Amino acid sequence: MDIAEVRDRAGPREFNAGDDMPEEYREAATRMIQFHANSEIMGAYLERPFVRQAPSLDRKLAFSAKVQDEIGHGQLLYRAAESLGVKTRDEMLDELANGEGKFLNCFHYPMDSWAETPMIAFFVDGAAMRRQATLKSSSWEPYAHAMDKVCFEEGFHVKHGEDILRELMNGSRKEQRMVQDAFDEWWPRIVQFFGPTDDDSTHHGFAEEVGLKQMTNDQLRSAFLNAYVPKAEQYGLEIPEYPRIEERDDGTYEVRESDLDWDEFFAIAKNDYEPGVGQIDGRARTQEAVEWVRGVLDEREQAAGTTAAAAD
Amino acid sequence: MIWEVFRQEAAGDYHTHCGNVHAPDREMAKQFAVIQHGRRKPAHSLWVVPQDEVAEVDEDEADFGGSTDKSYRWAMTYNDVEPAAREVADSEAEQAEAGADRGDS
Ligand SMILES: [Fe+2]
């Protein structure tokens, strides 16, 4: 299939491993899905300490279920990416460990206190879900199928995250202040979640033309602000003055891009931002520590392979 | 030799199990599957898999989800908040439906 035909046919769930897709499509899809898979893994590592630090048994159970889900999402997505035939799962995991693998800006920042958890568990998961719901219509069928399961599970994450926010904002004055401080710190990063405005986004045009993604950065950011700004206000959070956000007459939002720190954003995009580097290395060490498990699995697979071959 | 058949009704759908066929090899299995399972019902694609290659684990052997109370992992549990967005509400509806199918109270 050539690119012209791909553009022509690019509807929801249109292509799968049985189609002969051009290199350009397979590479763009791999880049996008690998980024998504990496983000699930790095997000899980960021939240993992809160299984231990959760303030109650219910929260502990919910956090451990959520972290487990996120690792599962990573696995589903590496499979969807692998099905493009560009990179194997092992290659992608190695790239994540050696600092080549890219992932969401928000997961490059450290998260230290319980009061910060709604920033990821509610706002970032909520933002991710806005995007993921649209990706159910991606033209790469294995990606869309992965999104079915991810979106099925994510409703729990977002509502649980909101429940933590609700609880803290109805708590002591100290708790409320800590959440507001966390919000002030995280808000600009969350606004940057969807990337720079469409004019500056390098990969957007092609991915949309071939149906890999359905909505632009700006549309998604607007949809996010529409749903989540009222939520923040409902719980008594004050939206920081910067970045300045103006609502247009048609209900969409315009973010003053110059109010955001794009140097930091692009340093992060290159995996050059310090806390993120530490988080990448931390995960690499964990991966290293369980190398023996993969070794055992590989041995079993090889042993099974020889017996199967002998039986033929 | 028996081959299990999975039918996909329309492009983008899941392949779901719909029956099996007798066939001596993969090529014949594909042909028989087309004849038996691809003609009466809408079919966009079929998969055939040797029955021997299908491994089963059933509810006698495995605790699917177990009997422990896991309400903490469902959106319906968090009733003090309204879904923030349509897709959150959709997810909750799917989870509620799955819960009803599992026979959760
Ligand atoms: Fe996830």
Ligand SMILES: [Fe+2]
């Ligand atoms: Fe999540």
